[in-house]
Amino acid sequence: MQASKEAIARGKKLNMLSLVVWSSIVPPLPMLLVTLILDKPATVLYALINLKALSVFSILYLALISTVIAYGIWGTLIAKYPAGKVAPLSILVPVIGLITAQIVLEEYLSVVQWLGAAIVILGLLISNFFGYLRNSKIDKN
Template identity: 35%
Template structure:
């Protein structure tokens, strides 16, 4: 990988790490499910109008959209809404990597190598440490919800791989068309018919402008710019070479949350998080990758959180 492309990879890491601050800003004003619907709705409108639909089976596009878009962000935003620390959320969400390996073995009959099995066990140990630590603070539910977000992301990865599109950026953009209506229905059913509308009409006052700035960051920098750079890197290099960059995202997320939000994660949570990242990295250590398989490896095909 060239120095320029390494710099692009680190740029994506920074964009996605700061994305969690943008999410926090949005959730401080908007209800979580409505904010998730709004996040995808802003992207979906221009996509439907200007981007041709990728020629992939509809069922796999739906699996990708419902897993990555609906499941991941419903659980992640809910977790952060009920108390998941911003920096810790960026870390626990890395559970998607070992979850993807497990689902790949179960659904796609991919053979697990010894290094991957060892990585899975290490990652599970790290998540257990984090869960135990948070339980001491009566805050286990947010961790469980964030793990469900990671599992949903992994399910979306399976849909992405089964779609097997030769136009990954177009597939990613059309994935964003799936979540708005289910998320809006979830918001109406759980948050009530007026909660989202009230937050939208008051978005020019109080915490609203910062929330709108967070929404703009998520859409323009987190999704379009971050995902565009990530897709370009995956098109030029084996996924096993690119994917480890995503494991640096929690470092930016935790550091930014500490500097901006004054969150101070416990030592035990940081230790557990380091173990999770080490295990996730081990699951992505692969043998030689065939050129035809580069764009369909088990590494996360991220859209940016």
Template identity: 35%
Template sequence: MPLRAFLLALFVTFIWGVNFVVIKLSVDGAPPLLVAALRFTLAALPAVFFVRRPAVPLKLLVGYGLTVGVVQFGLLYVAVHLGLSAGLASLLMQMQAFLTALLSAWLLKERLLPNQIAGMGLAFVGMALIGASGSHQGGVLSFGLVLLAALGWAFSNLQVRQAGGADVIGLVVWSSLVSPLPLLLGSGLLSGWGPTLHALTHGSLGFWGGVAFMGYFNTVLGFGLWSRLIQQYGAARVAPLSLMVPVFGLLSSALYFHETFPALKVAAALLVFAGLLLHVFGGRWLGNQYEFRLNSSERTAKPDQRE
């Protein structure tokens, strides 16, 4: 990958990492589901008038919009609103990598590799330590909500696979039309219509700037550049760089909010990150000899393949 492309990919992961700080600032004093609704409204408009609708069934388009907008980001915004730190949220959301592998093994009958299983083991130990420490703000509820948000992300990854070779940018933009209405209704029911309308009519310039950053930069620009890089250089080279998202998320949270981490939480975070590294790169480092099917004791030796 050329240096320019690498720096561009790094720039996207920086945007996605810093976005967790923007989320934290945006939901501070504002209904979280309203913020999510506004984000996807801006992600859809005016781009929907310039981006062609993707060649996918309407059911898939609507399902993707609900999975990403309502489940993934709706629950994430609520978790952060309840007190979960921006840095920890950026790390916990990366559980989607393991959940995607598990769902693929369960629903698509794909095989799990030994490095993926080992990586999951390390990450789940780290997750258990974070949950047991009780030192994170927001309590058990915010912790559980962000894991459900990661599960929604994992399901959306499977939906992208079902979309085949459809334009990813078109999928993101057009599916963003689906999310705002259920999120707005959820905001009225969860936070009340008074606070929801007040935030709409009395939002500060900083509030609307944060929403614009999430809608245009994080969603449209971020996904647009990332998809273009994958198309040009392949997912195998580009996708692993997403591991930089929690790095930027933790650093930006520590710098802006002066967030500190107890020793136990630092150790737990390192275990989760080590699990991610093993999950993504372990096959190259260790060489996988076997593949495992979920819910089956069968293991199949892989043929010797050299690149």
């Protein structure tokens, strides 16, 4: 939020998507270096030559959808709202992952998984709306 305020003070708008894209360019280089240290170059070359369509799709999905778009949205929310309001939403990631796995991969979710998801959602509702309701009662008094 501070970076957003500074950008507004300069008469500009903070472009979080641009920040995410530029910061995503750096990690592949050290990761490639670590890969070459841990594996033989021939192994890396073999893996690259024998990439399957599903692997390419997975890489593109992880690079474009989950990284650029998701972190772009996350960054926009952090720039616009206080971190204390946005950060708790990150605990929805496993819940969304479970539900997506059930829909896309037709996985069976156990009662414990559904219970865990319900507890996470209930906790978010309580933490967000209980404080709001409590503060609105205080304001009335």
